[in-house]
Amino acid sequence: xxxxxxxxxxxxxTGLQIQQRLDAHPDVQLLSIDEDQRxxxxxxxxxxxxxxxxxxxxxxxxxxxxxxxVTNPNTVIIDASSAHRVAPGWVYGVPxxxxxxxxxxxANRIANPGCYPTGMTLLTTPLVKAGxxxxxxxxxxxAITGYSGGGKAMIxxxxxxxxxxxxxxxxxxxxxxxSHKHLPEMQRIPGFEFAPVFVPTVANVExxxxxxxxxxxxxxxxxxxxxxxxxxxxxxxxxxxxLMPLNDESHLDDGGFMNPTACNDSNRVELFVFxxxxxxxxxxxxxxxxKGASGAAVQNMNLRLGLDETxxxx
Numbered sequence: 001x002x003x004x005x006x007x008x009x010x011x012x013x014t015g016l017q018i019q020q021r022l023d024a025h026p027d028v029q030l031l032s033i034d035e036d037q038r039x040x041x042x043x044x045x046x047x048x049x050x051x052x053x054x055x056x057x058x059x060x061x062x063x064x065x066x067x068x069x070v071t072n073p074n075t076v077i078i079d080a081s082s083a084h085r086v087a088p089g090w091v092y093g094v095p096x097x098x099x100x101x102x103x104x105x106x107a108n109r110i111a112n113p114g115c116y117p118t119g120m121t122l123l124t125t126p127l128v129k130a131g132x133x134x135x136x137x138x139x140x141x142x143a144i145t146g147y148s149g150g151g152k153a154m155i156x157x158x159x160x161x162x163x164x165x166x167x168x169x170x171x172x173x174x175x176x177x178x179s180h181k182h183l184p185e186m187q188r189i190p191g192f193e194f195a196p197v198f199v200p201t202v203a204n205v206e207x208x209x210x211x212x213x214x215x216x217x218x219x220x221x222x223x224x225x226x227x228x229x230x231x232x233x234x235x236x237x238x239x240x241x242x243l244m245p246l247n248d249e250s251h252l253d254d255g256g257f258m259n260p261t262a263c264n265d266s267n268r269v270e271l272f273v274f275x276x277x278x279x280x281x282x283x284x285x286x287x288x289x290x291k292g293a294s295g296a297a298v299q300n301m302n303l304r305l306g307l308d309e310t311x312x313x314x
Contacts, residue, residue, distance in 0.1 A: 002029040003305055006047040008066050009057030011035060013148060013155070014080050017294030018055055025298070025312035027305070028053075045069050053301050056080060076304055078110045078297050085111040085185040092189055093300040094118060095309065096238050097125050104303050112300065114182040115292030116143050116200060117189065119211030119284030122241060122269060125190040126234035132222040133215070139196035140214055141186065144171070144260055146207035149288045158204060170204045208261035209288040215280040224275030227282075231271060239310050240291060240299070243271045263287050267295035267313040 005028045009015045022030050031047045033040070048054055049072040056063045056079040063081040070077060084090040091107035094100055104110060113121070120141050127133035147158040180198050187195040217224060228246045235241040244251060251270070253259055263270060264287045272283040286292050291299075295313055302309045 004051045005053045006031040006051035007055045012057050014293050015057035021298045021312045076108050080112040082181050086188045110300050112297045115288040117182050117185045121189045123282040128190045130230050136193045141196045141198040142212040143200040145209045146205045148207045173201050207289050208264050210260045211284040213282040217278040224280050228273045240267050241269050267291045
């Protein structure tokens with residue numbers, strides 16, 4: 001029998017992307033509220049408790065409210081907001097991280113990761129666990145992302161600029177108050193003692209993402225080669241995580257540029273390690289709407305339901 005699934009917030013960016021993946025999923029039946037009925041709270045609460053799996057694609061406060069409406073102890077909630085990513089009783093939804101897959105198989109409360117932390121935690125968590133990257137390391141994280149990650153308001157802002165000069169809003173650093181909402185998971189999940197310095201940049205592309213973590217070898221407990229080998233061991237056999245050879249430039253465009261859109265419309269994450277003269281750059285490339293959001297949510301659902309993790313995902 002098909003598994004019943006409900007998306008609370010199905011008309012937002014993440015909700016629509018999840019629905020697109022589920023439309024072609026052979027093992028689920030989607031419970032859907034017509035757009036003109038989406039304010040019917042009785043129908044919403046009914047579906048929240050009838051569905052085997054509920055995806056929350058809501059702002060943080062609305063996600064917390066939705067959880068409070070679920071009284072069915074068997075309902076599996078996958079929350080795409082940042083409300084529960086470091087909350088007690090919730091399992092962080094990156095199956096490829098050490099120990100996470102087994103926890104996710106039986107979890108009824110799954111916190112889908114943020115797009116930036118997906119790349120950052122995949123790059124750093126195995127290194128911390130192996131003792132190569134000290135927990136008190138002064139971590140910096142740089143990132144560039146498509147504007148779709150900012151929601152409907154940012155999407156409308158960028159798309160309204162079509163036809164203007166290329167330099168108009170081509171790249172804008174964001175969260176210069178240094179208090180990005182992803183900081184708690186970026187500190188907690190790898191196990192750092194301090195939150196990283198993190199200022200992302202929004203580019204004038206709709207989707208796609210590159211996350212960068214620069215390191216100094218003199219502050220580490222190992223070499224660039226050991227770091228690369230650690231990541232290779234951690235992700236060997238993973239369907240969606242691909243580690244490129246050390247200092248591999250074959251995936252760069254002419255002129256040495258890395259294209260942030262190369263993983264778009266897939267659930268793939270590509271990891272890179274570049275090193276020279278004691279300086280190391282870790283990089284992750286992914287689709288901020290795929291493995292960084294909706295694709296990850298469907299992967300977590302598949303895992304929790306005992307299905308092949310790749311079902312419905314490219």
